[in-house]
Amino acid sequence: MVSSVPHSAACILGQQITVRGTLTGEEDLLVEGRVEGSVSLAGHLIVAESGVVEADLDVQSIEVHGEVRGDIVASQSITIDKGAQVTGNVRAPRVIIHDGAQFQGAVEMDVELPEGLARGLTR
Amino acid sequence: MANTVIGSTIVIDGEITGDEDLVVQGTVKGRVSLRENILVEESGVLEANVETATITIHGTVTGDIQASERAELKSNCRVVGDIRAPRILIADGASFKGNVDMDG
């Protein structure tokens, strides 16, 4: 049903699965079901359209097509796709938000301003 | 270099500085300080003290003008303020009130 999801995910949490608690791992994960708690993953996390994640996430990279409520920290990138709903603060070197995504929260990326401008802003 | 154009519905309240030509079709209030050419079109309104190289006025200017090269008041323009420039051209039909100083 989720055509846009790559097949590379080694581990899949199916639609009827709910995980409560702490989820840790070192491989890619596809969530089609529900995760509540926290996730720490040294890999790529995909939240499918049907997926609902109510957790703080610490991942390498993440791609949201479904719903995430919680803060996301990614060492590489965070992609919020069309139709996705994310509520929480996100931090990553790369954050991509597509048109049609719903997002509420703060975004933190490294913003390097030119010398003069940055100096003018810091007190 | 791209011209700077202040379109007819635009109002700028503040200060414009720079080294580029400026076309005013809208309204600029405050101060304008340029090293290049200013063109105030018929719809343009400058309520500002102006420093520039040249200025050509078809519209309305209220404020003092200091041009290092030339100030040109075209017919139908309305200018209230003092003008200081080495060359000042006032066309027939221009409306002008103020002092002229051509000592440059």
Added chain:
Amino acid sequence: MASRQSGSIITTTEALTIIGQGIHVHGQIHGEEDLRIEGRVEGSISLTETVHVAESGVVVATVDARDVVVSGIVVGNVSATNSVSLEPGAKLIGDISTPRLIIADGAAFRGNVAMTEGGAPVPRARATAGARSTGSRPRPAAASSASARPAVAPPRPGPASARHPLRVRESARLRAWRRFGRRRPPAAPMMR
């Protein structure tokens, strides 16, 4: 209508407003047409149309417009009635409030996002928005049309909380956030 007698004098009839690369505007800009900024603007910008901050553009200002497209640098809060788009290479520090937000890969952004669609809090509610409060309205199916302008949020207690609508429910999240070693709380004003 423009005179053409001296070589250097400019002739143009373009309607588009451009702040060129060599120009620095300090103050307020408002208007009802598209504005392209290639130079530098400090102060505030308030337009009913599109503001485009070109690659060379630097805006240190509060920006209010229908659409805001950033390819250059913006420092200041941005609020749009339709969309905010950060193109590759864009840098923005400040809070964004808009029904539609697009952040391209390669853009850099730091600040809060409040998506103002479907009865979500309307931060920094504008006078125009307050005029047509119609209570709750069904959530528009898509954020695509400008006419699907969000229902106006119930009046908020004070200007401070209206400015930071997320703060209300943030304490728990903030704590979690701190755990990741964030230096400042996310709702902290980015400027001044």
